[in-house]
Amino acid sequence: MHGEFKVPGGKLVVVDLDVADGVIVRARVSGDFFLEPDDALERIDASLAGAPVTLSAAELAARVSAVLDGVVMLGFSADAVAIAVRRALTGATAWTDHDWHFLHEGPQSPRLQMALDQVLAEQVGAGERPPTLRVWEWASNAVIIGSFQSLRNEVDMDGARRHDVNVVRRISGGGAMFVEPGNTITYSLYVPESLVSGLSFVDSYAFLDEWVVAALRDLGIEATYQPINDITSPAGKIAGAAQKRLAGGVVLHHVTMAYDIDAAKMLEVLRIGREKLSDKGTKSANKRVDPLRSQTGLARTDVIARMVGTFRSRYGLTDDTLDEKTLRLAEELVESKFGTEEWLTRVP
CATH class of the missing domain: 3.30.930.10 (Bira Bifunctional Protein; Domain 2)
Known part of the structure; x- marks a missing residue:
């Protein structure tokens, strides 16, 4: 599953998901945003794995936010990642x-x-x-x-x-x-x-x-x-x-x-x-x-x-x-x- 969300005034967030039995098995977040440190992207991906596909954007954002200690995000946010995930799960078009x-x-x-x-x-x-x-x-x-x-x-x-x-x-x-x-x-x-x-x-x-x-x-x-x-x-x-x-x-x-x-x-x-x-x-x-x-x-x-x-x-x-x-x-x-x-x- 593929989802995209262009943050108004910010950057593009892209999410590719593998889903099985109503659960996100694997998530890959990418985009033209800025993120420090480098391993923060792996943390974000890992935070989404295991999430039920029924979670709301707010619940998904909370999972992402929980792994962001010491992380600097420019051009996007945990909310933006969550929206991209929901767009992937709901079959949103671009x-x-x-x-x-x-x-x-x-x-x-x-x-x-x-x-x-x-x-x-x-x-x-x-x-x-x-x-x-x-x-x-x-x-x-x-x-x-x-x-x-x-x-x-x-x-x-x-x-x-x-x-x-x-x-x-x-x-x-x-x-x-x-x-x-x-x-x-x-x-x-x-x-x-x-x-x-x-x-x-x-x-x-x-x-x-x-x-x-x-x-x-x-x-x-x-x-x-x-x-x-x-x-x-x-x-x-x-x-x-x-x-x-x-x-x-x-x-x-x-x-x-x-x-x-x-x-x-x-x-x-x-x-x-x-x-x-x-x-x-x-x-x-x-x-x-x-x-x-x-x-x-x-x-x-x-x-x-x-x-x-x-x-x-x-x-x-x-x-x-x-x-x-x-x-x-x-x-x-x-x-x-x-x-x-x-x-x-x-x-x-």
């Missing part, structure tokens, strides 16, 4: 095991964007579409609230009407996002659950966005992942992610990034309290979401091109387009779900 497709269509209405996310994810889960990266273009201003958020608590509807902001509800959890056409970068990943097998929900966020954090760092931004679901920098928050696990073994992972948001307008539409701002580590409401433009000096299209280029160079990417059937299914879902008052006010 990014390069998949034929990735890329969608970047023209502007779509916020309601249709919500519907497309569900339809495309369901198609990947049903094996009707390969794993896909999609970059969105917005046809109008919008606030997208999380599946479980209260509409009245999150959105000032008078402010939304005043600024011509469409309010929609997505199928994933998380917080409200404010978007403006041309001032936001939004993307979705529709991935088989096998890609994140062996990872906790929290770890899967950073794992699925590791490529974009690398792209931002290549652009000169000191980007890091802040659990659970934020991409941030010393200058402030850059993006927020959300996920939804759907039937058929598929994960929808989508991210909204601020390129050049009108913060004053945002604060007239979103009810963002002092506690929320403090939690994000910001002193001023106007600095809650730090625009990408101020940190890169690049046009939005150039930032997107660099991001997509990073993904393409790492994992491969085949350009694709939305077919008529997919658009029809999404439009039907707008009529039956995402465009209805019942869905929008499911949590009043």
